[in-house]
Amino acid sequence: MRYPALLLSLLLLISAAATSAPDEANKVELEIPEPLISVTDHKGKFNGSSVSYQVSAGDIYLKDAKGKPKASIFHVAYTRTNAKDSTSRPLLFVFNGGPGSSSVWLHMGVFGPKRVVLPSDAERVGAAPFNLADNPLSILDSADLVFIDPVGTGYSKPLGSNEGKTFWGVKEDAQAMSEFIRIYITQNNRWNSPKYLVGESYGTTRAGAMVRELQEGWGSIDLNGIMLISSIVDFQTGDFTPGNDLPYVTFLPTYAATAWYHGKVPDKSKWQTLDAFIKDSRDFALNEYASVLLKGALATTQQVNDVVEKLHSFTGLKKSYIRQTDLRIKEFFFMKELLRDEGKVIGRLDSRYLGEDADAVSDSMEADPSSYAIDGAYTAATQYYFANEINVKRDEPYNILSGEVFSNWNWLYGGSARSQGFLNVTPFIATGMRQNKDFRVFVANGYYDLATPFFATEHSMNHNGIDLNRVTMKYYEAGHMMYIHQPSLEALVKDIREFLTQ
Incomplete structure (x- = not known):
């Protein structure tokens, strides 16, 4: 008598599985709503x-x-x-x-x-x-x-x-x-x-x-x-991966424009307009700067010193800081450093924006002032x-x-x-x-x-x-x-x- 009972139980399980299978198969489809x-x-x-x-x-x-x-x-x-x-x-x-x-x-x-x-x-x-x-x-x-x-x-x-x-x-x-x-x-x-x-x-x-x-x-x-x-x-052009010197060249004219906007260019009177200043920063980036970065340890002391002077003139960053970066200024370093003495950080999406960080000595900002501002x-x-x-x-x-x-x-x-x-x-x-x-x-x-x-x-x-x-x-x-x-x-x-x- 146990066998028929067991058989009946198995049949019921199979029947249940058979009836539930279509529901499971259709579950995903049923969960998709009509487009609004x-x-x-x-x-x-x-x-x-x-x-x-x-x-x-x-x-x-x-x-x-x-x-x-x-x-x-x-x-x-x-x-x-x-x-x-x-x-x-x-x-x-x-x-x-x-x-x-x-x-x-x-x-x-x-x-x-x-x-x-x-x-x-x-x-x-x-x-x-x-x-x-x-x-x-x-x-x-x-x-x-x-x-x-x-x-x-x-x-x-x-x-x-x-x-x-x-x-x-x-x-x-x-x-x-x-x-x-x-x-x-x-x-x-x-x-x-x-x-x-x-x-x-x-x-x-x-x-x-x-x-x-x-x-x-x-x-x-x-x-x-x-x-x-x-x-x-x-x-x-924008990935500051070790060994990739291209971004240091491509970012420089934007560093220069930002320094110009915030009044950090040491001798701004040498240029009559922002466009003229940016043009000179492009020329420097493509020639002297790119050459020294490419030469690496082969660059002479005089060549390095000349690049440090011009980086200072275009970015307003301290010469000692430029040397500490090995002439390679990363974007987030620049945002934090340009106005550090004033307790300000500059925006990434828009470097006209300014913010303040709780930590004045860090090398990167808490958040982008030009993001949370808008x-x-x-x-x-x-x-x-x-x-x-x-x-x-x-x-x-x-x-x-x-x-x-x-x-x-x-x-x-x-x-x-x-x-x-x-x-x-x-x-x-x-x-x-x-x-x-x-x-x-x-x-x-x-x-x-x-x-x-x-x-x-x-x-x-x-x-x-x-x-x-x-x-x-x-x-x-x-x-x-x-x-x-x-x-x-x-x-x-x-x-x-x-x-x-x-």
Whole structure:
């Protein structure tokens, strides 16, 4: 009698497993919610033109090979509705960097119809209420805009059983963002529109990698160009790794500009303008300074002494300190040292900003004064704008900048670390120019940007096979986010408009 009972128990277990198996198999699929989307209509005046436009803010799902959603990409798209010919209007895909940053900075700082207005003189911003104002400088009159938050930023996230690390890497991210663009232009019938990528900071690295993903191979999506705002496309120019002397050369003109701004140039009267001073700092960096660094122990005492004198004249740093660094001044050392005697540290993203540290003798700052001075304003203004202007109301946090994404980033584009060396996407841009005769590059540089120095970008553009005839280089007396500075914002928008209409 025990055997039938045991058999019955086994049959019941098998039956239970059979009935639960479909539930387990469908569990991931059931957990994936429907994409959220908000569509609102607006009017505004930009560049003197009255513009009617529609805002589509919400999720687009990327799908795997089996057609199942694998990631949700949050975006905010602005489309002019009273344009004569919408298909011929330029379409700009805009994103920031990090990696791990949402698109809030370019969205709410320069391109969007609303803008966070901050003091132009690098004064610290306090607490709410912040100044969220109409942005008549937006280029929405002449171009449609799509702001994209990569996975792990904003409201974008992996779906189902997929993990964030699946999308967190140079190649992985470029593939996901490129797939988003393919889906967007398909859903919105924009295949035949002029297309541009607009990236800031690591977003310029992303843009370079996306050029390869989009343009190379069959079924390509050819671009009209890319806009690189505060760019880093070759990491050898900015990575202070032992044995790599290039960053000491590429950072020097920004050190010089910063010393000029803070009145630390010993004999400032020798130069009539900042541009003339920077030109001389470039010449010194490329010639005497680079030569002595390259020679190392082969440099004569007189050559070293001459370089120490000129480094002092361009940076304002003490000669004894310059010798202690072995002529090699790292960015964080400079930020801490320039105004140490005054108890001040200077900003990294924008060296016009000043802060104070509890520890006056350390060799690095507690936090970047140019970051904590503005973060609260952008965060609050963005949340307010989403909820009150474009009807995006979600309880989940909007990730302005994710440390989790950054700390888990895969910096290898492909192959081994040894075969890759320093990450460099500039050759991808050069290939894009060779294969597409209409492909152009716009580069915006801030003189006071110690995160992505302008001379490093010049080095990148002057190497790697770039066609300089199709590169537009512009400079502004501000930092990494030059649009915080009102005169630089106005100049930047003017330059972008001219670039689009060339």
